[in-house]
Amino acid sequence: MRWVWFHKLGSPKWFFFQSKSWVLPLLGLGSIGLIVGLVWGLAFAPADYQQGDTFRIIYIHVPAAMLAQSCYFALGAAGFVYLVWQMKMAPIFIKAIAPIGAVMALIALVTGAIWGKPTWGTWWIWDARLTSVLVLFFLYMGIIALQSAFDDVMLANKATAVVCVVGLINLPIIKYSVVWWNTLHQGATFSLAEKPAMSAEMWLPLLVSVVGFYLFIAGLVLWRMQSEILQREHRSSWVKKEVMDRGL
Amino acid sequence: MTYSSFLQSEFLILWRRKQDVLNALLFFILVVALFPIGVDPSPAFLAPAAGGIIWCAAVLSILMAIEGAFKEDYLDGSLEQLVTSGLSLPLLMLLKVLALWGCVVVPLLLIMPLLSEMLFLPSTVFWVLILTLLLGSPSLFFIGLIGSALTVSLRQGSMLMMLLILPFYFPVIIFATSAVHAAQAGLSYSGSLAMLLAMSLLSLVVSPVMTAIAVKASVN
Amino acid sequence: MTYSSFLQSEFLILWRRKQDVLNALLFFILVVALFPIGVDPSPAFLAPAAGGIIWCAAVLSILMAIEGAFKEDYLDGSLEQLVTSGLSLPLLMLLKVLALWGCVVVPLLLIMPLLSEMLFLPSTVFWVLILTLLLGSPSLFFIGLIGSALTVSLRQGSMLMMLLILPFYFPVIIFATSAVHAAQAGLSYSGSLAMLLAMSLLSLVVSPVMTAIAVKASVN
Amino acid sequence: MQSSASLTISDLWIERGERDLCRGLSFDVRPGEVLRILGGNGTGKSSLLKAIVDVITPIEGTIYYLGKNVTQCRDVLIESTLYIGHAVGVKRLLSVEENLRWYCPDVSSDELNSALEHLGLWPFRDTLVTSLSAGQTKRVALARLWLSEKTLWLLDEPFSSLDAKGCTILENRIQQHVSLGGLVVLTTHQDLRLVSARDVVLLS
Amino acid sequence: MQSSASLTISDLWIERGERDLCRGLSFDVRPGEVLRILGGNGTGKSSLLKAIVDVITPIEGTIYYLGKNVTQCRDVLIESTLYIGHAVGVKRLLSVEENLRWYCPDVSSDELNSALEHLGLWPFRDTLVTSLSAGQTKRVALARLWLSEKTLWLLDEPFSSLDAKGCTILENRIQQHVSLGGLVVLTTHQDLRLVSARDVVLLS
């Protein structure tokens, strides 16, 4: 049957043993990509002819911003899966990925703000993109706060899934509205779009760094899910065996 | 329990606590009065900002009104009774939103002429503002009620709820104020109004179901 | 029960809601973000309005924090225990205000630099704003607590009192924002600050006694 | 009211706050019978009732109602159930009559008045519940037993804070209900005086 | 604890919501005695206790404590009184131990633990009261009887929602208190099994 993998995915035990061997390779590959991309960007890529060396922030800013958004989509999808199919893995995934997404959004915000000071002369402007990342950060914080506010696991699952799903519907609306709002009455004083076309020397390290970020984060997510599975399934015998076999 | 008796009791209780509604209304006036008094009373400053100020004030007071929507019901066990009443929980939630909306938004609309006069809002734009409120506020209530239901059983009640729902309010505010702005600039504003309506309809569909799930999760 | 154990448990409950503090901060930022988004994101609008906006957000979060201050205590009977504890009720109320004030205002002040940056508040005015918050917020708490105690049992007549109390928020906000405004315009602002201090002191004297009376009226 | 209603619980496992409350609990309630759930404080009586009406979710177990398995779809069960928990679900800010009208909107004024009279609430019909005594508040909640037509009653400590006369009235009502084929499951720490009941004992 | 404490109520007239609850009520409580206030629902038992601790104000009447008239200045009386009402004054958001520390900050850990053990709350000492059962919450409130040193106990339906074992423990504690010269006034709708009490009956 075609849906077998999908049902198996719902089983924590199956997932645990499948994903166990993936964690280290992902983390390893990811950190190699990260280091190569970042060192390349920091030391070897040419300086931008307009912005000079501040441009180098892009190698960390863009991957973080992309991940912040990707993580949210994953979150929303998981919430939907949980509400519809009650799949046990979904809340585990949500719990694992929410803090990571929040940190990514924070990195995007902070690096963006730092970048803004020399380029725009201010740490913050109420630009469309900036605002939507800020809102995204709040969504993450809300979800994390909600999840940790419940003592009961089942309740936490349901409540968080609700917010994730509703947030998923809302995300494009936020983005659209913010873009529209800002272009309607402010005029594109500081447009992110008007950038010089990048040369290959510039975007190649960016690509490497983006891929590195994704792999590394995937590794982290799997790792966090492993802890979460162990904790939630501690009554089952396979967890007992797993824990006792590994030792301290 | 039937749907109509539920609605009736909701209205009655809201009436008994007219206090809260009044509170929200006073807060509304307070925020609006803040700008002429605290910042700059000149029409040149106020007139273009009026729509935005009124909307911000409205959002804040709606937040205050929604905040405790389920608290009392949770503590006295009525929420349990709703869940075990055999009636459709989403429908009950819909009725609850409607009752709350009526009790909060109507008084708000009633004092609107006064406030828009205070902020020198051009009278041509006044009706657009009213329209944005009518079309946009239901979605604020629908979304807010999900948050309120999610957090009733929690220790960190109101703040968490606000944190959860305020991000969802941003698009509504943006569309509403840009409609007012566009009207003020003589541009077409029907697109924004349509978006407001669309969001209200979308949340009308999504919210009762989500609120019901949240309520069921809370009563256990 | 002793005064110190009372204070301790107040802090403990507030600490239990420690996430509330974080949430309060995030909520504060959200409200502040509401105005650039809803009204006008340009520094030309925001810089002069910053003081007012920040005060508005502060009042809102203080209101939220105060609003349910007695609700829980009333419903579970702790309020009765306070009244029959043999301790001085006004003093207990004073302690309650202090605990609440510490837990709400201190984090609020900590986050102020960030917010004033986001609203383009001139850095010269920053310290004046902090001063107004320090001097003005106690009176908001003192006044608010009377109202909160009055309304907890929802008795007839409390409505009237509430109507009398809420308007006291106006002068505080007006003096505070006009101090910030004067500083921004390079004028003298010490008069306004003195008024804020005077109001806080006055309410320090009046409020605990009034709150105690209100509590006693509520528990019967 | 279905006169051959029956409720069967089999193999129920309830967990709360990481503690097992009952495991493998099975019992059935037959028409015309009062089932009394006994057990010390904190043994899970209230949780059991809540699990039946789906307010909390048991880890395992099956519930049959009218011979059908309703574990997945609780609608039929819930529709014919009247549940009164520890928190009785009476609204403080409504008057006695308004509370009953809220819960049972369809009853005629006569029925309502006779129930109020029966429970000694007649003089208080327009009083807000906030200013009633504990026992009177409980009576407002119990008035539902006179006014609604549900088959299965789940009553969590219905006798607490009632005076002796109130207890007798309530026991008579329960007796009457089961003699008409209704089902009653209740928890209590007191002895029943008029009604004979079968006991299920929860151990901690 | 004063061993010759005494409480005398004379000619008390309480009115609530325009209704007279008692008029010209007089009784006294002597050391070593349990006074039980009887009466149907809504006859004013709780109101009477509240009037003694000055939570509500009677229209007329005099209260003597230790032979002194305390009607005007209730401080002496309130200082040596432990009152537990229908709403027991236990904070939902504090754990069991924190609740007791809130109420009785001065007790040693040993005393606290032995009281918890006694009441079967030891395993729950770090649980928030929100997630306790009704009887367990009541026990948290009653733990004060073991931890504080007040002379006069005013207990409003202390037995409700306690199981049989809990009732016995409580009755023993009351017996012990009065045998040391304490005063106990309580309301209940149940019969006392171990303690002998003098009754005051309120009529409606």
Add this chain to the structure above:
Amino acid sequence: MAFDTFPAFLIMGKHGVYVWSAYGFSMLAIAVLTWNTFAHHRKVRNTLMKRYRMDQIR
């Protein structure tokens, strides 16, 4: 290498503070995240281990 000397690499044409603080913050955040993940996993395993041992003794 886009820079001639190591000090030039550090200073980055007067923008060094910005670039390095951005990189520093991000690396710190990622390091904290990784450490937190590791520590949490270890903690979960340890507590479970202790619990199972306790159960066995009993």
